[in-house]
Amino acid sequence: MREKSHTTELRVRGLVVREVLLGETDKLLSVMTAEYGRIPIMAKGARSIKSHLITSAQLMCYSELTFYEREGRRWLREASPIEVFYPIRLDIEGFALAQYFFSICCELFPEGNADGAADMLRLLLNSLYAIMTDLRPQPLIKAAFEFKAMALSGFAPDLDGCAECGAVDSPYMLLDLAGGTLRCEKCVERAIREDINQSLISRTEEERRGAAASFSLSPELLGLLRFIAAAPIKRFLSFEAEGTVAAQLGAVCENYLCNQLERGFETLDFWHSLRLAQSSGGQKEQT
Ligand SMILES: [Zn+2]
Known part of the structure; x- marks a missing residue:
């Protein structure tokens, strides 16, 4: 938990409007939010079937996203869906x-x-x-x-x-x-x-x-x-x-x-x- 003590968590509601697949299991999300406009958020391991992010960190999901900032980037920690436009x-x-x-x-x-x-x-x-x-x-x-x-x-x-x-x-x-x-x-x-x-x-x-x-x-x-x-x-x-x-x-x-x-x-x-x-x-x- 050492990492957590050095970073501030932020929570925002956002719609994923673009996703770029990176490596085997990662994604770079582009998220439209009311507060910050459109922001990039890295979702590490989000494509792994074991990931708790798999359902809510994807295109067309409107989710509550918890992320932290490190090395000038935003990293997704949690995501829970509010509205899923999956159909x-x-x-x-x-x-x-x-x-x-x-x-x-x-x-x-x-x-x-x-x-x-x-x-x-x-x-x-x-x-x-x-x-x-x-x-x-x-x-x-x-x-x-x-x-x-x-x-x-x-x-x-x-x-x-x-x-x-x-x-x-x-x-x-x-x-x-x-x-x-x-x-x-x-x-x-x-x-x-x-x-x-x-x-x-x-x-x-x-x-x-x-x-x-x-x-x-x-x-x-x-x-x-x-x-x-x-x-x-x-x-x-x-x-x-x-x-x-x-x-x-x-x-x-x-x-x-x-x-x-x-x-x-x-x-x-x-x-x-x-x-x-x-x-x-x-x-x-x-x-
Ligand atoms: Zn006229």
Whole structure:
């Protein structure tokens, strides 16, 4: 017990969002916590079947973790599960979606950044629960998570109204995916007229690409985005969307996130490939 007397034990509730296997039986966990943000914790022997850590020190477990710090590292001493999202592993699509959410979390929360971590943790826990219980269709959970994660991290677009004239309602609004601003129909049409006058050819390549990276929002779609951005986390999935509107919501949320973060995600591509395989498989079965 000599070691214990020289180290301070800390206790924290955290969700394991990434794990790296080390050696024969060890793991390096990346744990999302409300207090410290995302932190690395070494779990020695956690993969040994004899280890008391085996069930709670793993991906997608929300656990109470007791650790100590030594030589600049955190070492896991005990872990007891609070909520285990293990059933998600049995559904490959759900598992892929959870992995994508973890990728977003890791991108938005570099280790040690605790600002807003409590909200992100709650969003993750609510979303995992929704996947596990089939609370809503996965594409809706995905879209709402993407947009809510952006809103919680300060990347939300200004959805109050047109950035030029302040109009709140319009037959459609154009969302600039990179700039995060709206333009109403009148301002878009005026811009197009002015653009033609100035000649499109004179614009730089960058300006042309910027102009192309926008998304037309119907009043219904804009209403959904406003709801997701403003809703309390426990209610962020309490909306209805079907058919074309649901598909458009999925497209705008994903494109907005990837535009804002200026990157794609392998975990996202993987989830899409599973959806595609499932829908083409479904069509084959019907014929
Ligand atoms: Zn306007």
